Amino acid sequence: MALKSWRELPTGCVVFEPGSASEYHTGSWRSQRPVWNNQKCIKCGICYVFCPEGCVQQGEDGFFQADMDYCKGCGICAHECWPRAIAMIEEG
Amino acid sequence: MAKRIGMEVAVAVAEAVGLCDIDMAAVYPITPQSHIAEHLSDLVADGKIDAEFVTVESEHSAMSAVIGASGAGARSYTATSSQGLMYMHELLPIASAMRLPITMAIANRAVSGPLNILNDHSDIMPQRDSGWISIFVENAQEAIDMSIIAFKIAENKDVMLPVNINIDGFQLTHMVEPFEMPTQEEVRNFLPPFVPHATLHPAKPVTMGAFAMSDYFPEIMKAKDEALKNSKKIILEVWDEWAKMFGRAYKPVETYKAEDAEVLMLTMGSMGETAQMAIDELRAKGVKAGLVKLRLWRPFPFAEIKAAVKNAKKLIVTDRAVSFGGPGGPVFSEVKSALYAEAQRPVIYDYIYGLGGRDVPVGDFVGMFERVLADTANKEVDTYEFWGVRE
Numbered sequence: 325m326a327l328k329s330w331r332e333l334p335t336g337c338v339v340f341e342p343g344s345a346s347e348y349h350t351g352s353w354r355s356q357r358p359v360w361n362n363q364k365c366i367k368c369g370i371c372y373v374f375c376p377e378g379c380v381q382q383g384e385d386g387f388f389q390a391d392m393d394y395c396k397g398c399g400i401c402a403h404e405c406w407p408r409a410i411a412m413i414e415e416g
Numbered sequence: 417m418a419k420r421i422g423m424e425v426a427v428a429v430a431e432a433v434g435l436c437d438i439d440m441a442a443v444y445p446i447t448p449q450s451h452i453a454e455h456l457s458d459l460v461a462d463g464k465i466d467a468e469f470v471t472v473e474s475e476h477s478a479m480s481a482v483i484g485a486s487g488a489g490a491r492s493y494t495a496t497s498s499q500g501l502m503y504m505h506e507l508l509p510i511a512s513a514m515r516l517p518i519t520m521a522i523a524n525r526a527v528s529g530p531l532n533i534l535n536d537h538s539d540i541m542p543q544r545d546s547g548w549i550s551i552f553v554e555n556a557q558e559a560i561d562m563s564i565i566a567f568k569i570a571e572n573k574d575v576m577l578p579v580n581i582n583i584d585g586f587q588l589t590h591m592v593e594p595f596e597m598p599t600q601e602e603v604r605n606f607l608p609p610f611v612p613h614a615t616l617h618p619a620k621p622v623t624m625g626a627f628a629m630s631d632y633f634p635e636i637m638k639a640k641d642e643a644l645k646n647s648k649k650i651i652l653e654v655w656d657e658w659a660k661m662f663g664r665a666y667k668p669v670e671t672y673k674a675e676d677a678e679v680l681m682l683t684m685g686s687m688g689e690t691a692q693m694a695i696d697e698l699r700a701k702g703v704k705a706g707l708v709k710l711r712l713w714r715p716f717p718f719a720e721i722k723a724a725v726k727n728a729k730k731l732i733v734t735d736r737a738v739s740f741g742g743p744g745g746p747v748f749s750e751v752k753s754a755l756y757a758e759a760q761r762p763v764i765y766d767y768i769y770g771l772g773g774r775d776v777p778v779g780d781f782v783g784m785f786e787r788v789l790a791d792t793a794n795k796e797v798d799t800y801e802f803w804g805v806r807e
Binding site for chain 1 (some may be wrong): 461513514515516576613614622623624626628631632635636638639642
């Protein structure tokens with residue numbers, strides 16, 4: 325998405341397209357990424373429940389992963405995961 | 417032509433706002449603004465105007481309510497003073513960033529502490545950088561005219577910015593002065609219905625006041641600065657239009673006997689009328705004294721100020737607020753900075769006066785001129801002094 329110049333901004337920065345927040349990829353903020361160890365994962369879904377971004381999804385096999393377009397790397401999933409199945413790994 | 421009547425200025429301001437077809441007002445009473453709040457509330461309660469009067473529990477809520485109402489497309493009004501304005505402070509830049517054409521009267525009063533209910537400009541000065549159009553008035557007629565004009569300026573599609581009108585507390589709000597009140601029909605002819613640039617409506621969802629990070633924040637600040645600077649053109653146009661309809665012309669900078677003046681004084685607000693009497697007294701003694709009145713504080717009228725003072729040898733800037741530990745009063749630093757690059761400019765003095773309602777009679781203004789005239793070697797230039805403070 326090309327960044328607009330100051331002249332192109334709408335008056336008062338009103339956003340006229342509903343639901344357009346999904347175009348904003350908060351994944352660019354991330355400095356650590358969650359990595360699931362499916363050997364330890366018991367598919368309880370607590371990561372899914374606690375993710376403040378709503379970006380943790382359950383796959384068809386029942387295991388979880390985060391949508392890296394939106395995952396900010398906050399680490400709440402790893403903190404809440406009581407079987408310790410999620411590790412936060414530094415981004416390169 | 418409207419008939420000349422006398423009325424307390426605060427009540428007259430509420431009457432004038434009542435002619436402007438407002439949709440809502442959210443006003444929390446505070447001395448010396450209370451009579452505006454009370455009378456506007458009366459107008460609504462008595463069914464004289466068709467508007468919602470929201471009885472909020474604080475000034476923070478008053479500003480929040482008018483922001484919400486303006487966002488929904490309502491012509492929205494509020495008024496406050498001193499601590500109330502300080503309490504609104506965090507919301508003021510939001511109203512301007514969202515480009516909401518809110519109109520607010522400020523009955524200027526000293527900010528605590530110590531607690532003081534009387535007049536100076538220490539409430540508006542900390543709001544200087546909030547992105548509002550800021551106008552100072554000198555008398556009842558100006559207070560009434562600007563209360564009506566402000567809506568038209570604010571709501572112009574090329575402006576869409578909030579406006580505050582500064583009316584000296586007590587010294588102006590509580591005076592009974594003669595003025596001409598425009599008729600309902602005249603105001604209707606002058607002020608078209610409000611057409612918002614966007615509205616909050618469930619049928620057409622929009623987001624107002626969205627979050628912005630470092631990738632957009634500087635562009636948004638630049639756009640806001642340009643919007644405020646560009647508003648001056650419209651302000652001048654609307655004032656011209658008012659002059660054509662009502663015969664009263666307004667300029668960002670007014671002058672009085674300034675053309676050939678060697679020593680000029682600059683005032684803001686109601687003190688201008690007293691200073692004007694001092695000019696007459698000095699002129700009668702053969703002193704080439706003149707007055708410059710700054711009406712438009714934001715956007716700051718650089719060209720007009722430069723033109724008004726360029727031929728004077730000395731300029732006395734008067735301030736009614738203090739920038740503690742700073743370079744002088746806020747008006748002084750602004751005027752000095754405006755003249756910095758000018759090849760031809762007067763030497764500038766700053767007197768901080770009339771704080772917390774301290775009376776400043778004509779003789780004090782004469783005294784300021786005499787002090788400056790006696791300073792032939794320009795030794796007292798470039799600094800500031802608290803005028804009349806006991807040593």
